Amino acid sequence: MGQLEVIPDHIKAALEYHEIYPSTIKLAVNADLSVDGNYCDIWIAVTGTNLVILTGAGGNDKLKLFSGFRESGGKSKNKGGGSRQNDAGWKETSFEEYPLEKVESLTVDNLASTGMLTARISGEDIAVCCFTNSHGRKVGSFVRLFEKIKQGQELTKEDFDEVQSLEYCPKCGLLYPEQDRKVCPKCIDRKSVFLRVLSFVPRYKLQLSLIILCMFLNAGFNLLFPYLSGTILFDQVLTEGGKYYGQVGMTVLVIVVARVAAQLVGIAYGRINSGMTVKVIFDLKTEIFSAMQRLSLSFYNKRQTGSLMTRINNDAEQLQSFFHDGLPYFIVNAVQIIGIAAVMFAMNWKLALLVFIPTPLIIISVKKLFPKLWKIYHRRYSKSSKLNALINDTLKGVRVVKAFGKEALEVDRFSRTNAALLNVDIGLGKLLSTMFPFLGYIMTIGSFIAWGFGGWEVVNGKISFGVLITFINYIGMLYGPLDFMTRIVDWWSGCMNSAQRIFEVIDAVPDITDAPNPVEMRDMKGNISFRSVNFSYEPNKPVLHDISFEIEAGKMLGIVGHSGAGKTTIANLINRLYDVDSGEITIDGVNVKNIALKDLRANIGVVSQETYLFMGTIAENIAYAKPGATMEEIFKAAKAAHAHDFIIKLPDGYDTVIGRGGRDLSGGERQRISIARAILYDPKILILDEATSAMDTETEGLIQDALDKLVKGRTTISIAHRLSTLRNADKLIVLDGGKIVESGTHSELIGLKGTYYRLVQKQSEALKMRGVGD
Incomplete structure (x- = not known):
C-alpha cells in the first residue's frame, strides 16, 4: 500500500468495518476541515475500484489540540445508519465511496487561508473536503498521484519519496518553522546553543590557554589583596608583637608590586582576548555569509533583507560581547567566588555561613527571571528586524517615495514600527531596573550580618579586628562577582537569542544541491x-x-x-x-x-529584466562573471552591447564608480552593461x-543587431x-x-x-x- 502518511489503527478499523482492508488501499491522505469549514477528521483513500471518503472526529488524531469538534453536516452512509464510535473514541459521521470509472478528476482550489479538494464525478463537481495549509502539500500530492492511477500507472517508492510532509515538534506539537532544521524555538535546549557557540573557540587554542592562565593569575592576585591589607597589615604589621611589626614600608611595597603585577596581567589578558574575539567574530560572519551564498532563492523569498542584515551584523556583534565581555569575566568571577568562599570558610566558617544566607534566594530569582528575558529578547529581535527591513525598503525605494510625495506616509510607518520596538525596550528596561536593584539589595544583607555578628565576635575577643576587616574586604570582593552573575542573565538571554538566529542560517539546507x-x-x-x-x-x-x-x-x-x-x-x-x-x-x-x-x-548566461549592478567600477561590473578578463575583452563586449559610447563619455570612463544597483545610470544604460556582462561570459546557452x-526604439534596434550576432552558434531562450x-x-x-x-x-x-x-x-x-x- 502506498501512503502519503500512516493510517492510524482506529481509522483502519473504521475502514475494515466497511470491508475496505489495508491491502486494497493504493493511496490515502488525511484532511482536517469539512466543506462548511468545521474541524473534523477526513480520510480520502483510493482502492483498486473505488474512491473512499471517511469522515469523523475525536480519537488519537492531531485534532486533539483543539478544544472540541462540531460534527460535519454530511449524511452518514454507515451500515445501519447513524454515527458510530470505535474503541479509540473516534466517532464516524459519514462514509462515501464512488467507483473510480465515474471519478473523472480531482482538483485543488486555493482559498484565502485554506484549500478545497473537489472531485468531478459523472460530469458533476462535488466538494470532497477542505483543509488547512498544513495539509496542503500532501493533498496536492494525493491529486497528482491519483492522476497516475487513473492513467493506469503503478505508483512507485520514488513517487512517495518526493512528498515532503510537514513535521511537528514532539514536545509541544508546534510546526517546525524551518522544516529542514527540525528545531523548535519554544523547546530549544539553551545549553546546546551555548555549547555550540563555544565550538568556535578551539580554533585558537594558544590564545585561549594564555587567556585562562591570565584569568587564574588575576583571580589569585585579587584573593591576595584583602589578606595583605587586612590580616597582615592590621594584625602582623601594626599590632605590637606581630610577626612583621613596624615593617610598614615593606608591606606597602609588597602591596604595590602585587597591584602592578595584577595590572600587567590584566593588560596582557585584554590584548590577547581582544585579538581572539575579533577573529572569532570574523570567522562567524564569514560562515554566516558563506551559508547564505549556498542557500537557494526560496530562502530569500521567505525573508526580508533587513532581517538577514541584522543576523550578519547585529547578532554577530552581540556574540562578540559574549566572547569579549561575557565568557571571560564569567570564568574569572566564577573562580573568584569559589576562591573567596573557600578562604572565608577557612578563616571563620560561622561568619562565612551567615554571609551566604541570601544566596539561595538570589539563585531562585535568577532562575525565574531567565525565561522571561529570553522571550522578551526574542520579541525585541522580531521588532528590530521589522524596523531594519522597513528602513532598507524605504531607502531602496526612495525615488518612488519622492515621486509620489509620500514622505509623511513613510515617516508614519517608521514611527509606528519604531514605537513597537520602543514598547518592548521600555518593558525590558522596567524589568531590569526592578529586578537588579532588588537582587543587589538582597546581596547587601550578608554584609549587614557580617558587620553585626563579626563586631560582636571582636568585642568578645573571639576574632581579631584584622580578621574582621579582611572578612569585610572579601565580602566586598564577593558581591561584585555575584552582581555580575545576576546580570549575566540579561547578557546570556540576548547572546543566546542571537546565536540561535545565526545557527538558523548556518543550518538551513539549500533546496538546490x-x-x-x-x-x-x-x-x-x-x-x-x-x-x-x-x-x-x-x-x-x-x-x-x-x-x-x-x-x-x-x-x-x-x-x-x-x-x-x-x-x-x-x-x-x-x-x-x-x-x-x-x-x-x-x-x-x-x-x-x-x-x-x-x-x-x-x-548559461542570463540577461534579466531585473538588471542589477554591484557597487564598483563599470569595468568590474562587466567582468563580474569573468574576473580575469582583460580590458581589451571588456571593451569588445561593451562595444558589442552598444555600451562603449556612453561609457567613455562618463567622467572616469570604465573606471567610473557606480552606486549599488547602478542608480547613477539610466535603465537602458544599466541593461546594456548587463548585456555586455553576458557577452563577455560567452555562454553556450543564453x-x-x-x-x-x-531601451528606446533606436537603441533597441542597435541592441537587436548585436544580439542577432551574439545568438549565432549558441542556444538562446528569448523572452520578450x-x-x-x-x-x-x-x-x-x-x-x-x-x-x-x-x-x-x-x-x-x-x-x-x-x-x-x-x-x-x-x-x-x-x-x-x-x-x-x-
Missing part, C-alpha cells in the same frame, strides 16, 4: 528538452502545467505570453534556480538535477529575459513582450495560464490567427497610436 555523483559537463552543446514539466512556487498553486518542448543546440526559442504566464519561470528552471515538481528538464540528454551546478551555471525592455524582437526565432511557444497554447515559427503562428496573432495585432495597434502621439 548537487546530486550525489553529479555529471560534469564543462563543454555543453546546448540541446534543451522539457518533458511534462509541472512547477509551483507554493503547494497547490501551479505556475506551469505539463510543459513540453525541445530546443536544438544553436537554435533560438522565443517565449511569448501575458505577464504572469510563466515565461521567467521557465528560464529559472533551465538555470536550476528552482527544481520542477514533476517531469524533467534535460540538457544534452542529461537531467539538469544530475549536472554539476558549477558546470550548469558556467554554461537566456534573454526582456533584454531590451528598458516586444514581439518584433522574436521574429527571427527558430521556434516560438505561446504561454497562457502556465500552459503552452501554441507553438511554431512566427509565420506559422500568424497563419493560425490564434493567441499569438491577437498579441501581434494589439501590439501593432499600440505602436501606431504611439507613432501618432510622437
Whole structure:
C-alpha cells in the first residue's frame, strides 16, 4: 500500500468495518476541515475500484489540540445508519465511496487561508473536503498521484519519496518553522546553543590557554589583596608583637608590586582576548555569509533583507560581547567566588555561613527571571528586524517615495514600527531596573550580618579586628562577582537569542544541491528538452502545467505570453534556480538535477529584466562573471552591447564608480552593461529575459543587431513582450495560464490567427497610436 502518511489503527478499523482492508488501499491522505469549514477528521483513500471518503472526529488524531469538534453536516452512509464510535473514541459521521470509472478528476482550489479538494464525478463537481495549509502539500500530492492511477500507472517508492510532509515538534506539537532544521524555538535546549557557540573557540587554542592562565593569575592576585591589607597589615604589621611589626614600608611595597603585577596581567589578558574575539567574530560572519551564498532563492523569498542584515551584523556583534565581555569575566568571577568562599570558610566558617544566607534566594530569582528575558529578547529581535527591513525598503525605494510625495506616509510607518520596538525596550528596561536593584539589595544583607555578628565576635575577643576587616574586604570582593552573575542573565538571554538566529542560517539546507555523483559537463552543446514539466512556487498553486518542448543546440526559442504566464519561470528552471515538481528538464540528454551546478551555471548566461549592478567600477561590473578578463575583452563586449559610447563619455570612463544597483545610470544604460556582462561570459546557452525592455526604439534596434550576432552558434531562450524582437526565432511557444497554447515559427503562428496573432495585432495597434502621439 502506498501512503502519503500512516493510517492510524482506529481509522483502519473504521475502514475494515466497511470491508475496505489495508491491502486494497493504493493511496490515502488525511484532511482536517469539512466543506462548511468545521474541524473534523477526513480520510480520502483510493482502492483498486473505488474512491473512499471517511469522515469523523475525536480519537488519537492531531485534532486533539483543539478544544472540541462540531460534527460535519454530511449524511452518514454507515451500515445501519447513524454515527458510530470505535474503541479509540473516534466517532464516524459519514462514509462515501464512488467507483473510480465515474471519478473523472480531482482538483485543488486555493482559498484565502485554506484549500478545497473537489472531485468531478459523472460530469458533476462535488466538494470532497477542505483543509488547512498544513495539509496542503500532501493533498496536492494525493491529486497528482491519483492522476497516475487513473492513467493506469503503478505508483512507485520514488513517487512517495518526493512528498515532503510537514513535521511537528514532539514536545509541544508546534510546526517546525524551518522544516529542514527540525528545531523548535519554544523547546530549544539553551545549553546546546551555548555549547555550540563555544565550538568556535578551539580554533585558537594558544590564545585561549594564555587567556585562562591570565584569568587564574588575576583571580589569585585579587584573593591576595584583602589578606595583605587586612590580616597582615592590621594584625602582623601594626599590632605590637606581630610577626612583621613596624615593617610598614615593606608591606606597602609588597602591596604595590602585587597591584602592578595584577595590572600587567590584566593588560596582557585584554590584548590577547581582544585579538581572539575579533577573529572569532570574523570567522562567524564569514560562515554566516558563506551559508547564505549556498542557500537557494526560496530562502530569500521567505525573508526580508533587513532581517538577514541584522543576523550578519547585529547578532554577530552581540556574540562578540559574549566572547569579549561575557565568557571571560564569567570564568574569572566564577573562580573568584569559589576562591573567596573557600578562604572565608577557612578563616571563620560561622561568619562565612551567615554571609551566604541570601544566596539561595538570589539563585531562585535568577532562575525565574531567565525565561522571561529570553522571550522578551526574542520579541525585541522580531521588532528590530521589522524596523531594519522597513528602513532598507524605504531607502531602496526612495525615488518612488519622492515621486509620489509620500514622505509623511513613510515617516508614519517608521514611527509606528519604531514605537513597537520602543514598547518592548521600555518593558525590558522596567524589568531590569526592578529586578537588579532588588537582587543587589538582597546581596547587601550578608554584609549587614557580617558587620553585626563579626563586631560582636571582636568585642568578645573571639576574632581579631584584622580578621574582621579582611572578612569585610572579601565580602566586598564577593558581591561584585555575584552582581555580575545576576546580570549575566540579561547578557546570556540576548547572546543566546542571537546565536540561535545565526545557527538558523548556518543550518538551513539549500533546496538546490548537487546530486550525489553529479555529471560534469564543462563543454555543453546546448540541446534543451522539457518533458511534462509541472512547477509551483507554493503547494497547490501551479505556475506551469505539463510543459513540453525541445530546443536544438544553436537554435533560438522565443517565449511569448501575458505577464504572469510563466515565461521567467521557465528560464529559472533551465538555470536550476528552482527544481520542477514533476517531469524533467534535460540538457544534452542529461537531467539538469544530475549536472554539476558549477558546470550548469558556467554554461548559461542570463540577461534579466531585473538588471542589477554591484557597487564598483563599470569595468568590474562587466567582468563580474569573468574576473580575469582583460580590458581589451571588456571593451569588445561593451562595444558589442552598444555600451562603449556612453561609457567613455562618463567622467572616469570604465573606471567610473557606480552606486549599488547602478542608480547613477539610466535603465537602458544599466541593461546594456548587463548585456555586455553576458557577452563577455560567452555562454553556450543564453537566456534573454526582456533584454531590451528598458531601451528606446533606436537603441533597441542597435541592441537587436548585436544580439542577432551574439545568438549565432549558441542556444538562446528569448523572452520578450516586444514581439518584433522574436521574429527571427527558430521556434516560438505561446504561454497562457502556465500552459503552452501554441507553438511554431512566427509565420506559422500568424497563419493560425490564434493567441499569438491577437498579441501581434494589439501590439501593432499600440505602436501606431504611439507613432501618432510622437
